[in-house]
Amino acid sequence: MKIKFVVNNENVEIEVKPNETLLDVLREKLFLTGAKEGCGNGECGACTVIFNGKPVNSCLVLAPEADGAVIETVEGLSEGGKLHSIQEAFIEATAFQCGFCTPGFIMSTKAMLEKIPNPSKEVIIERLSGNLCRCTGYTVIVDAVKLAAQKIRGGK
Template structure:
């Protein structure tokens, strides 16, 4: 298949590279750009490990064809933290003990970011719904939900209050 010119903004930086149009956004992110923080789990849109933000919306990168993402603003886990530090959501995941094997974590953090970018005082039900597309087999989700609650408090300037 003839490659097309894939241009997009990934983590705030412009990218411009030839890509075969049948490739998935996940392949472009992991294999062409080397951003391996995005994980492939099931490859069929069920587990959410490959969640990235496409124009701020969480999507399964395994279900998005590269041409569909052309021209979009894409955020992967590598684009979440400020240089040399951690994003408050990442800090909250550490503090709450929300990471066990870690495979679901990049997707969880992006799903949480999509929620918190819009709503800084989500209900527990809203948090559960926001990460309902992301499967975790280790934590029982309790500490993940706790971490998102904690991140919301951090981001809305309530500091350590949970």
């Protein structure tokens, strides 16, 4: 079947199978490989994208459900070669090691900061609880999110 959606401000019209996941469409058909397949069953958050304003596990979304949706992936964050403040904050706080989880954390962070511009540590931990990281121990990720929030509030 053919579906249409918007991804990173671009209109897409694409043929999909009814049982294909949005993650597979993004990675394999649109070559947007920022969203990662970790668990494939909604437990790790590595595949997080923003779907109609909310963070979702794209491994759990069937491609036909994306018909008419507005989707943001990590590839859409930088503008004119300049990284987004959240990306800069993750680099400055060294909030990753292998980096596999990072695009998912960044997209969950973006969705959160759009609703909660100055989250407490407790809120950050709660809102990012669907994203797992095997490497960092999370402290530096919380630091990065606080730094990102500061940068965005400061207009940077």
